[in-house]
Amino acid sequence: MPNQGADIDASSIQGTHVPPPVAGGDDTYIVAEAGVNHNGSLEQARQLVDVAVEAGADAVKFQTFRADALTVEGTEKAAYQQSTTDETQSQREMLRELEISPEDHNHLLQYCQRMGIHFLSSPFGTESVRFLANDLGLARLKIPSGEITNAPLLLAAGRTGRSVILSTGMSTLGEVEEALGVLAFGYTSPGEVPSSSGFQAAYASTDGQKWLRRRVVLLHCTSEYPAPVREVNLRAMDTLRSAFNLPVGLSDHTQGTAIPMAAVGRGASVVEKHFTLDQTLPGPDHSASLEPDQLTAMIEGIRQVERARGSPRKCPTESETKNVDVVRKSLVAAQPIAAGDPFTEDNLTAKRPGHGRSPMRYWEYLSRTASENYDTNDLIKE
Numbered sequence: 248m249p250n251q252g253a254d255i256d257a258s259s260i261q262g263t264h265v266p267p268p269v270a271g272g273d274d275t276y277i278v279a280e281a282g283v284n285h286n287g288s289l290e291q292a293r294q295l296v297d298v299a300v301e302a303g304a305d306a307v308k309f310q311t312f313r314a315d316a317l318t319v320e321g322t323e324k325a326a327y328q329q330s331t332t333d334e335t336q337s338q339r340e341m342l343r344e345l346e347i348s349p350e351d352h353n354h355l356l357q358y359c360q361r362m363g364i365h366f367l368s369s370p371f372g373t374e375s376v377r378f379l380a381n382d383l384g385l386a387r388l389k390i391p392s393g394e395i396t397n398a399p400l401l402l403a404a405g406r407t408g409r410s411v412i413l414s415t416g417m418s419t420l421g422e423v424e425e426a427l428g429v430l431a432f433g434y435t436s437p438g439e440v441p442s443s444s445g446f447q448a449a450y451a452s453t454d455g456q457k458w459l460r461r462r463v464v465l466l467h468c469t470s471e472y473p474a475p476v477r478e479v480n481l482r483a484m485d486t487l488r489s490a491f492n493l494p495v496g497l498s499d500h501t502q503g504t505a506i507p508m509a510a511v512g513r514g515a516s517v518v519e520k521h522f523t524l525d526q527t528l529p530g531p532d533h534s535a536s537l538e539p540d541q542l543t544a545m546i547e548g549i550r551q552v553e554r555a556r557g558s559p560r561k562c563p564t565e566s567e568t569k570n571v572d573v574v575r576k577s578l579v580a581a582q583p584i585a586a587g588d589p590f591t592e593d594n595l596t597a598k599r600p601g602h603g604r605s606p607m608r609y610w611e612y613l614s615r616t617a618s619e620n621y622d623t624n625d626l627i628k629e
Contacts, residue, residue: 273556275511275549276496278367278389278412278519279304279542283345286530292347292355294524299364302543303550306365308389308519309355311375314342341531349378356383367412370394373403380407389519392416392470392498395426402441405433410462412517414498416470420490423465424450427491430463431455459493464517466498467510473535474500481506481513488514500535504545511552520545577603578612580621589616595627603627 279299285292292309299307318339347355352368359366366383369391370376379385388407392414394400404411411430415423428450432441435454439445449455467484469475479501488495496517497510507518523536537545563571581596588594590612597606603626604612618629 273553275515275553276306276517277304277546277549278306278308278517280308280498280519280521280536282308282310282521282532282536283342284521284523284528284530284532284536285309285345285347286528287344287346289347289351289354291524292351293358295522296355296359296362296364298522298524298539298542300362302522302539303546304364304542306367307359308367308369309347309352310345310371310391311352311368311379312342312346312371313374314339314346316374317342317371345530349382352378352383356385370400370404373399376400376403376407380404380409386410387412390414392418392468395422398429398441398446401426401429402433405430406437408434408462410464412464412466412496412519414466414468414519415487416468416498420486423487423491427459427463428455431459434458434462456492459491464494464496465491466496466517466519468498469500472500472532473502476501476506479506481510484510484513484515502535504537504541504548507545508548508552511549512556514556518549572600572602574599575601576606577601578606578609578627579603580623580625580627582623584617584621586617586619589613590627598624604629 279295279302281292281295281299285295296307320339322339356366365387367385367387367389368375368379369389370379371391371394376388379388387410388404389412390401390404393416395413395415395418413423413426413430418426425446428446429441431452432439432446432449432455435449435452435458436445450459465487467481467487469478469480471478479499481497484495484497487493494516496515496519497507498519499507499510500521507515507520510518520542521532521536522542523533523538526534526536526538576597576599579596579598580594582594584590584594592613595609595612597609612627612629615629621627
């Protein structure tokens, strides 16, 4: 991979066609997060691609980093990593075993293209941004939650002109806005010297907002593994959508499949979920990931929820109309009624079928008299 901190020449990229960050229409863009669950094995990574394809995901995502550039020596692991990996290892030692070489990246990209699924990866440094965007030619970059305050990485991502899916775990609204400002500056100001005031101006500009709307999706996220359901706060998706006028989705770390499906019901345009070949495999993320049959069930459930969201119009559907006469009621004679008799609470009631006079007119009829004879259970024809 290129050297850490290498400049990215985006001037020739900004004008090229880059597809929107998510699928169009009502389809949810489903990212099957392989992450580091390949355990450093190319063969295992290929198997993860196969699982994602079989499950029906739109994209399979890996992680692009060099352990020595990502952490300083002696950096401790997160609590969940300590409980799922060798306690004697540092974070850097653990990550060294989970790197994918540039050659393996290229192999996986080509394999995904043959299999008909999008290849995505999360960069963890500016060198990774350059490699994914310029060397591999990816149209989309997925920025992980831990990098949302990494301004150099965000600037590099913006200056590629690529679409960005930005996770917002551990963030405040202010931090999300700052990150969007850096991206907006990268998109709109190639070659200009970056500064806080420049980021703010780019975010506030019409051009900056246009680029953000064309390129960026925000993912709500709770950055714990597994994430407690009580801390998911799906309504924060609404807050992000309202605050930034951008499409939103969910990067989910809960156990099971209920929360991603609920997020789609709430309008998520992107859902990202970790998966593995086997939850019992050694490694930091396997135990909090879905197994293949669970991934398939989640995606099938999401597609059902998409269809169920339907139209905001409240009116009888095509399939309902044939049942109206069967299950609704009409005004009928509760006992024989002679012509000229008044309708009363004793001689008027409501029964099925529903193709007669509506019971909503019950009190109207109590002020009227019958114009013809009725036997018990005859539909009122007045």
